[in-house]
Amino acid sequence: MRRQFNLNAMHKPGDVVLGGLFDFHYTSVFPELTFTSEPKQPSCQGFNPLRFRYAMTMAFAIDEINKNSNLLPNVTLGYSMYDNCATLVIGFSAALSLASSREEQFVLQENCSGTPPVLGIVGNAFSTFTIATSDVLGLFKLPIVSYFSTCSCLSDRRRFPSFFRTIPSDAFQVRAMIQILKRFGWTWAGLLVSDDDYGLHVARSFPSDLAESGGGCLAYSEILPWGDNPTELKRIVEVMKKSTARVVIVFAHLIHMIQLMDKVVEQNVTGLQWIASESWTLFAKLQTPRLMPYLGGTLGIAIRRGEIPGLREFLQHTRPELHDNRSDDNSIARQFWEYTFGCKFTSPPGWLEAGGEVCTGEEDLEHVETELLDVSNLRPEYNIYKAVYALAYALNDMLHCVPGRGPFRGHSCAALQKLEPWQLVHYLQQVNFTTPFGDEVSFDENGNALPIYDVMNWKWLPDGTTRLQSVGVVKKSFKGEELTLHEDKIFWNFDSKQPPQSVCSESCPPGTRMARKKGQPVCCFDCVACSEGKFSNETNSMECTSCPEDFWSSPKRDHCVPKKTEFLSYHEPLGICLTAAALLGTLLCAVVLGIFICHHSTPMVRANNTELSFLLLVALTLCFLCSLLFIGRPRLWTCQLRHAAFGISFVLCVSCILVKTMVVIAVFKASKPGGGAALKWFGAVQQRGTVVALTLIQAAICTVWIVSSSPAPYKNTQYYNDKIVYECVVGSTIGFAVLLGYICLLATLSFLLAFMARNLPDNFNEAKFITFSMLIFCAVWVAFVPAYVNSPGKYADAVEIFAILASSFGLLVALFGPKCYIILLRPERNTKKAIMGRTAPK
Numbered sequence: 001m002r003r004q005f006n007l008n009a010m011h012k013p014g015d016v017v018l019g020g021l022f023d024f025h026y027t028s029v030f031p032e033l034t035f036t037s038e039p040k041q042p043s044c045q046g047f048n049p050l051r052f053r054y055a056m057t058m059a060f061a062i063d064e065i066n067k068n069s070n071l072l073p074n075v076t077l078g079y080s081m082y083d084n085c086a087t088l089v090i091g092f093s094a095a096l097s098l099a100s101s102r103e104e105q106f107v108l109q110e111n112c113s114g115t116p117p118v119l120g121i122v123g124n125a126f127s128t129f130t131i132a133t134s135d136v137l138g139l140f141k142l143p144i145v146s147y148f149s150t151c152s153c154l155s156d157r158r159r160f161p162s163f164f165r166t167i168p169s170d171a172f173q174v175r176a177m178i179q180i181l182k183r184f185g186w187t188w189a190g191l192l193v194s195d196d197d198y199g200l201h202v203a204r205s206f207p208s209d210l211a212e213s214g215g216g217c218l219a220y221s222e223i224l225p226w227g228d229n230p231t232e233l234k235r236i237v238e239v240m241k242k243s244t245a246r247v248v249i250v251f252a253h254l255i256h257m258i259q260l261m262d263k264v265v266e267q268n269v270t271g272l273q274w275i276a277s278e279s280w281t282l283f284a285k286l287q288t289p290r291l292m293p294y295l296g297g298t299l300g301i302a303i304r305r306g307e308i309p310g311l312r313e314f315l316q317h318t319r320p321e322l323h324d325n326r327s328d329d330n331s332i333a334r335q336f337w338e339y340t341f342g343c344k345f346t347s348p349p350g351w352l353e354a355g356g357e358v359c360t361g362e363e364d365l366e367h368v369e370t371e372l373l374d375v376s377n378l379r380p381e382y383n384i385y386k387a388v389y390a391l392a393y394a395l396n397d398m399l400h401c402v403p404g405r406g407p408f409r410g411h412s413c414a415a416l417q418k419l420e421p422w423q424l425v426h427y428l429q430q431v432n433f434t435t436p437f438g439d440e441v442s443f444d445e446n447g448n449a450l451p452i453y454d455v456m457n458w459k460w461l462p463d464g465t466t467r468l469q470s471v472g473v474v475k476k477s478f479k480g481e482e483l484t485l486h487e488d489k490i491f492w493n494f495d496s497k498q499p500p501q502s503v504c505s506e507s508c509p510p511g512t513r514m515a516r517k518k519g520q521p522v523c524c525f526d527c528v529a530c531s532e533g534k535f536s537n538e539t540n541s542m543e544c545t546s547c548p549e550d551f552w553s554s555p556k557r558d559h560c561v562p563k564k565t566e567f568l569s570y571h572e573p574l575g576i577c578l579t580a581a582a583l584l585g586t587l588l589c590a591v592v593l594g595i596f597i598c599h600h601s602t603p604m605v606r607a608n609n610t611e612l613s614f615l616l617l618v619a620l621t622l623c624f625l626c627s628l629l630f631i632g633r634p635r636l637w638t639c640q641l642r643h644a645a646f647g648i649s650f651v652l653c654v655s656c657i658l659v660k661t662m663v664v665i666a667v668f669k670a671s672k673p674g675g676g677a678a679l680k681w682f683g684a685v686q687q688r689g690t691v692v693a694l695t696l697i698q699a700a701i702c703t704v705w706i707v708s709s710s711p712a713p714y715k716n717t718q719y720y721n722d723k724i725v726y727e728c729v730v731g732s733t734i735g736f737a738v739l740l741g742y743i744c745l746l747a748t749l750s751f752l753l754a755f756m757a758r759n760l761p762d763n764f765n766e767a768k769f770i771t772f773s774m775l776i777f778c779a780v781w782v783a784f785v786p787a788y789v790n791s792p793g794k795y796a797d798a799v800e801i802f803a804i805l806a807s808s809f810g811l812l813v814a815l816f817g818p819k820c821y822i823i824l825l826r827p828e829r830n831t832k833k834a835i836m837g838r839t840a841p842k
Contacts, residue, residue, distance in 0.1 A: 006041045007082050007094050008332045010055065010320065014078020016419070018062065018391055019098035021084055021091060021123025021133075022055045024048055024332050028085040044085035047335040049372045051125075053315065054147075055081050056372075057381040058122055060314040061388035072396050075416070080118060083332060088129055095121065095133040099142055119421050120145065120391045120428075122384060127151035128197070134160045141422030145390055147383035150278075152201060155446040162425045164443050166383040166390065168451030170198070170251075172481075173301050174206050176453050176474040177249060177275055178215040179483040180299060187216030187523045188504040189247040189275075190240060194256050195223045198279070202251040217523040219245035219504065224256045233263045241269050246502035249275040254283050261291050269294070273493075273500050276300030281456050282379070287466040296460035297493030304452045305470065306382030306437045312375045316365045334359075340370050386441050386449070394427040451476045455483075459491040507539045511557035514542055530557040533721055550715075552722040563717075567633050567726040568794040568801075575631050578801045585624035585808055592816045593617045599823050604830045612660050612687060616815070619653035623808040627801045634713040639728035643711055644702040646804065647739040651698035653811065654746040654777075655691045657770055661753040663687065664766050698742055705735030716793065725793035744781060750774050769814055776810030 008024060026046030033039055062077045080098060084091030098118045121137070124130045125148040134144055138160050146154075146165040150173065154163055168176075181189060191206055193199030200223070207218055220239050225232045237260075240248060250257065257280050274295055280286065281300030320333035338344055343359040365373065375381075401413030407426055408414070414423040432442040443449055455472035472485035492499055508514050508527035513536055515528045530536055530544035535553045547553055551560035569575045596605050596613060605613070626649050629642035709732035716725040730736040751774035754767050784803040791799045822829050 007090070007097060008044060008085075009083065009094075010059075010079070010081045010332060012059070012062070012078045012080075014062075014066075014076040015416070016075060016395060017078040017080055017118045018058075018388065019095075019118035019121040019123075020055060020058050020079060020081035021094055021098070021121060021125075021129070022058075022081060023051050023086040023091075023125055024055065024083040024335075025085045028087040028090060042085070042087065042090060044083060044087075044090075047339045049336075049339060049370070052332070052336060053372050054125075054380060054384055056315055056318055057308065057311065057378075057384045058388055060308070060311050061385050061392075063314065064310070065389070065392045072392060072399070075395075075399065077392065084124065084129060086126075088132060091124055091126075091129040092132050092136075095124075095137060099137055099140070119143075119395070119419055119424055122147065122387045122391070124149060125380075127154065130154060130163070131160075134163045138162050141425050143391070143394075143421060143425050143428050145387040145428075147387050148380055151197065152205070155448060157446050160447070162422070164387075164390070164428060164447040164449070166386040166441065166449045167303060167380075168453060169448055170202060171205065171209075172448075172451040172476065173278060173453065174202060174209050175213070175481050176301055176451075176455075176483070177277075178210055178213050179474055179481050180275065180455070180485075181210075181247070182213070182215045183483055183485060184499045185507075186247045186273075186500075186502040188219050188245045188502050189216060189249055190219050190243055190245045191221040192236070192248060192250045192252060192260070193221075193223055194252040195226050196253075198253070199223065199251050202277075206249075206251075211522065217504075217521040219243045219521075224252055224260060228259055230263075233259060234267075236260070237263045237267050237269055240264075240272070241267060244504065246271065246500040247273045247275060249277075250280070251277040252280065254280050254285065257283075257286060261286065261294065264294055265290065271494070271500075273502070274298040276456075278302055278453070282377075282468065287458060287468070289464050292458070292460045292464075292466055293493075296458055296466075297491050298458040299471075299490070300456045300458070301474075302454045302456045302470075303379035304382060304439065304454055304473075305377060305379050306385070306435065306439065308375065308378055308381065308385050309436065311378070311381070312373055315373050315375070318365060318372075340365070340368060340372060382437070386435060386439075389433065389435070390428060390431050390441055390443075390449075391424070393433050394424055394431045397431070398423060398427045455485060457490050460493060508536075508541065509539060509558075510537050510541070512536065512541070513544050514540055535560055549717070550724065563722055563724045565633075565726060566720070566723045566793055568631050568797045569633075570631055574794075574798055578798065578805070579628065579631060581805050582624050582627045582801070585805060585812065586621055588812060589617050589621040589624065592812070592820060593621075595820055595823060599830075602823065602830050603832045603834075604819055604823055609660055609663055609687075611684060612656050612663070612691075613816075615691065616653060616656040616660070616811075619649060619656055620808055620812055622649040623653055623804060627804045630797045630801050630804075634726050634728045636710075636712060639711040639713055640706050642728065643730070643736065643739065644699075644706065646800075647698050647702055647743065648695060650743050650804075650807075651746060652691065652695045653808075654743060654750060655694040657774070657811070657815070658694070658746055658750040658753070659687050659690050661750050661767065661770050664770070665753060665756070694746065698739070701735070701738055701742060705732055705739065708732060709735060719792045727793055727796065740781070740785075744778070747774055747777050747781070751778060769818060773811045773814035776814060777807045780807040780810065 024047065025044035026048055028042040028044050030042045031040040058081065059079060062079050065071055066076055082094035082097065084094050098121055100117055120143040121133075122145055124133065124146060127149040130144065130146050130149040131151070131154065134154070137144060141162045143162045143164060146163070146167065148167055149165055150167055150170045152169045152171040154160055154165065155169055155171070181187070191203065193203045203221055203223065207221065210216060210218065220243055222236045222239060224236070250260075252260070270293065272294070274297075276298050278301045281302045286295060320336050337359045341359065398414050398419075399416060401407075403413055404411050406413035408423065414420065429443060429447075432440070434440050439452065440450055452473065452475035454470050455474060457469050457471045459467045459469050461467055469489065469491075471487075471489045472483065474481060474483045476482070490499075494500060504521065504524040505526070508525070512527040512529050514525040516522055517524045517526060530553060533553055534544035534546050535557050536544045537558055544557070547560035550563055552563045553559075554561050568578075570579060593614065596610070596617070599605050600610060622645070626642065626645040629638050629645060632638065711728050711731045714727055714729045716727055719725050750770065754770035754774055780803050784799065787799045788796055788803075828834070
């Protein structure tokens with residue numbers, strides 16, 4: 001120390017001394033510089049009883065610790081508390097005095113007499129003061145535990161390696177406000193900040209934190225000017241008035257808020273929900289009948305309130321020692337007595353110039369009503385209490401170190417006689433205890449205590465008075481920031497008595513997504529309906545989610561529903577009609593078969609190869625019935641059976657026709673001289689053998705096809721977006737083509753043979769009927785291929801059924817219609833002579 005500073009201070013000796021920095025006075029006065037003599041030191045003015053209570057809280061905590069046998073046994077704590085007079089240069093001088101003792105120099109003596117330097121400091125209240133002192137004292141690792149410095153910059157561990165604090169940083173205060181915004185859905189808010197480090201730091205961090213948390217965005221961000229600038233303040237209030245944001249967040253000091261509210265009242269800006277930072281949440285100067293119509297219902301962040309049992313009794317017995325500076329107008333003790341008891345010290349003692357009471361220094365606080373004794377709302381005091389105990393617990397852990405297991409070089413421990421501040425920093429970083437009020441105290445890697453804030457509400461009572469009530473708590477846990485609010489206790493200064501709406505755009509309902517408006521903040525957006533096949537089941541969805549494969553979006557696009565299924569069903573009109581046609585064909589085949597059986601001995605039946613006719617009718621019946629396999633939901637067995645049954649039935653049918661055609665030609669040739677030898681190749685056995693052989697070839701084709709690449713059911717989603725079309729895929733296109741090709745080959749061969757026999761005698765006209773039937777058959781199946789390929793889903797099955805039914809009906813009518821006509825309606829022609837053409841022509 002180059003010299004001794006003239007500082008207001010209070011001291012108490014002890015084995016270990018803790019320092020304290022408090023602003024007992026509001027301001028200081030610097031003497032005028034003469035440049036002819038050494039400048040005098042500044043003087044402090046404006047005694048601050050609340051800040052004096054802060055210092056007394058530290059003294060109480062130290063006294064309580066000294067009485068606690070379980071904490072620091074056999075060690076007495078002392079203190080040295082200095083007044084920084086709310087001035088940086090004085091506060092910096094006080095911090096240096098605490099770090100290097102109050103003496104100008106040390107005299108090296110065996111008993112080390114004199115006041116030892118402190119091992120830790122509680123303070124300062126201002127971030128600017130703390131930054132200045134920590135920049136210097138941090139070089140020596142002297143621990144500083146602040147109870148009121150909130151600047152986030154102090155969390156820089158490289159710059160401030162020994163700084164700790166029991167108050168949350170501004171960064172957490174910002175996140176706490178964001179939690180409130182999110183709780184009430186306020187996504188559109190205005191921000192007002194002071195034009196200083198406190199406000200500008202918030203102005204830089206708040207928008208990014210707000211965006212990262214998804215809490216919303218700012219409608220405007222304005223900086224409150226220093227001093228009373230009517231033009232600028234009027235402009236800011238105009239911005240507030242025109243904005244659609246109903247929520248205004250203010251990080252400002254009391255003087256700025258007073259200036260701002262004067263303009264708000266002047267322009268009568270109502271209907272706003274104010275969010276207050278901890279710097280002005282608790283100030284009663286704003287809670288006046290004039291301002292409450294505008295500020296009523298304000299939600300604010302406040303330092304955690306705590307309870308300190310025994311503090312009031314300790315304050316009642318406070319007796320600052322006067323010593324020899326009774327005549328010093330700046331002494332803490334003298335100003336305490338004069339402010340508290342309304343008396344005045346005189347010089348000489350006992351004499352008062354203008355009358356009134358004279359201070360004696362023996363006055364009793366127990367019978368005086370003073371704000372010093374009001375312990376109902378302990379907030380900064382609670383942080384001071386925690387700061388002192390944090391230092392005490394760290395010191396206690398350090399003194400209980402087991403030699404050989406210590407954290408220092410060689411696993412050594414610290415000794416009480418040679419304690420170093422940097423050793424205390426190590427233990428302070430690991431301190432963890434719980435206050436009598438139930439709050440846990442520990443520090444993170446940046447020296448910040450577990451953050452916790454009270455949420456306050458300005459309640460405007462019917463009688464015009466204001467009550468500041470706690471409505472919740474916001475704190476940090478392992479889950480992040482947790483907000484607990486008692487919404488039923490909150491007073492809302494609106495006619496609806498409900499929280500206001502403050503959004504740039506109304507929330508997008510389920511079934512829509514947000515589409516940001518170009519050139520505007522992210523909170524301003526349009527609601528766009530989800531496209532087909534997508535959904536959103538939450539409010540304000542950023543994107544629509546695609547429905548699963550078998551699902552489709554509902555009409556409102558707010559959930560997914562199973563896709564409609566489509567296949568040729570027995571319950572729909574098309575399926576019913578085709579089923580009826582198939583059953584009708586089957587019935588007609590049965591009727592024809594019955595007619596032929598009943599008239600099997602007639603020449604008409606006998607002349608047309610009875611056995612092949614019966615087999616052909618059975619084959620046609622199978623053709624009609626196999627069409628039913630194409631109706632209904634496709635399954636593996638129906639997919640495999642439908643084409644096999646179709647192929648085999650039609651080959652059986654066409655084989656019978658082919659053999660009949662060949663028999664007709666052979667019979668005609670046998671009627672000529674020398675043609676009887678041809679009939680021996682077309683006996684009953686040969687006919688049956690030919691039909692069976694031709695049919696077995698088709699059965700072999702179907703077997704190979706099913707084994708190698710079987711037809712299978714398939715859910716087709718390509719035809720329609722909102723439907724699943726159930727169909728049978730043929731598996732092997734080659735197999736399906738061979739099956740159809742074989743049928744076409746037999747049909748073509750039958751057609752050619754019948755066509756060659758078209759010139760047979762008129763009465764012997766079986767070849768003509770076969771020719772006509774094959775012409776119908778071939779025409780149907782030639783038209784089937786392109787129609788089948790171009791028909792989607794169930795309509796492909798309907799086309800195939802139609803082809804089966806059309807060709808079957810064609811064969812049935814062409815081959816058996818004329819015969820049934822003669823048998824039933826023209827029995828006179830059902831004679832051998834008529835059939836042989838021996839009757840006289842008409």
